[in-house]
Amino acid sequence: MSYDKVDVPEDGEAITLADEETGELNVPSNPIIPIIHGDGIGTDVGPAAQKVLDAAAEATGRSIAWMRVYAGESAREKYDENLPEDTVSAIRSHRVAIKGPLTTPVGAGFRSLNVALRQTLDMYANVRPTYHLEGVPSPVKNPEAMDMITFRENTEDVYAGVEWEAGTDEVEKVRRFLEDDMEVADVIHDGPVGIGVKPISEFGSKRLIREAIDYAVANDRDTVTLVHKGNIMKFTEGAFRDWGYEVAEEEYGDDVITEDELWDEHDGEQPEGTVVVNDRIADNMLQQLLTRTDEYEVIATMNLNGDYMSDAAGAQIGGLGIAPGANFGHGRCLAEPVHGSAPKYAGEDKVNPTAMILSGREMLDYLGWDDAADLVRDAVEETIASGQVTYDLHRQIDGGEKLATSEFAEAVVDKIDELA
Numbered sequence: 001m002s003y004d005k006v007d008v009p010e011d012g013e014a015i016t017l018a019d020e021e022t023g024e025l026n027v028p029s030n031p032i033i034p035i036i037h038g039d040g041i042g043t044d045v046g047p048a049a050q051k052v053l054d055a056a057a058e059a060t061g062r063s064i065a066w067m068r069v070y071a072g073e074s075a076r077e078k079y080d081e082n083l084p085e086d087t088v089s090a091i092r093s094h095r096v097a098i099k100g101p102l103t104t105p106v107g108a109g110f111r112s113l114n115v116a117l118r119q120t121l122d123m124y125a126n127v128r129p130t131y132h133l134e135g136v137p138s139p140v141k142n143p144e145a146m147d148m149i150t151f152r153e154n155t156e157d158v159y160a161g162v163e164w165e166a167g168t169d170e171v172e173k174v175r176r177f178l179e180d181d182m183e184v185a186d187v188i189h190d191g192p193v194g195i196g197v198k199p200i201s202e203f204g205s206k207r208l209i210r211e212a213i214d215y216a217v218a219n220d221r222d223t224v225t226l227v228h229k230g231n232i233m234k235f236t237e238g239a240f241r242d243w244g245y246e247v248a249e250e251e252y253g254d255d256v257i258t259e260d261e262l263w264d265e266h267d268g269e270q271p272e273g274t275v276v277v278n279d280r281i282a283d284n285m286l287q288q289l290l291t292r293t294d295e296y297e298v299i300a301t302m303n304l305n306g307d308y309m310s311d312a313a314g315a316q317i318g319g320l321g322i323a324p325g326a327n328f329g330h331g332r333c334l335a336e337p338v339h340g341s342a343p344k345y346a347g348e349d350k351v352n353p354t355a356m357i358l359s360g361r362e363m364l365d366y367l368g369w370d371d372a373a374d375l376v377r378d379a380v381e382e383t384i385a386s387g388q389v390t391y392d393l394h395r396q397i398d399g400g401e402k403l404a405t406s407e408f409a410e411a412v413v414d415k416i417d418e419l420a
């Protein structure tokens, strides 16, 4: 395939799909990997993560042939468009990629490029692990109690972009349809109104929940918690919960039991080797994360809840500078940190690249490069534990050495060389 709007590397081999059904990949030892540095602080954390991932690959006898692809500000500057088709097709065909944050204007302007990428590639699972690294300061007393992974549905919900602007003919048409045809009375106030739609499908919910349960079964986790606001949004979030229990009851035999079965049939004693599926209402869940942190291991939830929850959970393990993530679907992985483009710090060589580096670790894990992934985690952990940290962590500890983004990346690279 030839591209006009990407920087094609001189060497490297393409990753290919080995098995359509399982999504298993053929990964060469020098794969071509597309990277979007991102907007704002993406210009700082993108290159920093690249350096660390290169070092981990090299230390384990491999190399990464980076294919620079463009979206957001960099694409506008170079090609006068937000998201070139070449960027999407390079990620689609190379299967494993990493991106930094992309800015989305509030209230007007273009729609989120992040959402567009996830939707176009149907990367339906946004997976956000939240674990504590030794030495990372936290606002809570026992940050090590947090060892959770959130599976957030990525293609539906109020994020789907089905909404109409106040004052337009379209929104008045939708208002008339709701009031005249659907008999929605006394709900929408007179005067200008914006209206959005929240699609939650059985298909979208079940495939996401399956990913979460499969992960829990494969990784010996005890519980999967369905997080929803189904008491209020009965036919969307309530349906998500019900479809979740259906998957648990119908597709996993004795490996998975529901919380009701745990009490009705096992007196609350979880049988060895099983996963218990339970559910919590989203507002309660946000306080449970603080008060009963270690009771939650794997979360399956919808798009908006997942976004809120993973930022809040990220704060407990050291903040957005630390929290990694990745999007998955159809044998593809697009790693990306939880945080945004923090424009006020853009280009200052100041922010913490750990979230982007650890997102890269998720990507290495997906490639099956477990040794390189472990090396990255260990090197980051030991660097931080030694007191070498960026501003965000430095302001929370006594002493320590405050490093720039690029200096922190170099310290992690040195640690990789030491550990390898």
Ligand code: NAP
Pocket: 041, 045, 100, 101, 102, 103, 104, 105, 114, 319, 320, 321, 322, 336, 337, 338, 339, 340, 341, 342, 343, 351, 352, 353, 355, 392
């Ligand atoms: P943000 O960019 O995540 O930044 C919020 C705050 O979090 C920062 O001011 C900083 O806090 C802290 N922070 C974030 N990243 C950090 C890092 N690497 N190291 C240290 N601290 C970090 O959130 P936002 O300001 O709400 O959003 C800015 C833009 O990003 C928006 O356009 C939004 O749409 C976009 N966004 C993109 C993505 C994505 O690309 N996936 C995700 C979220 C938001 P302190 O100032 O307190 O140190």
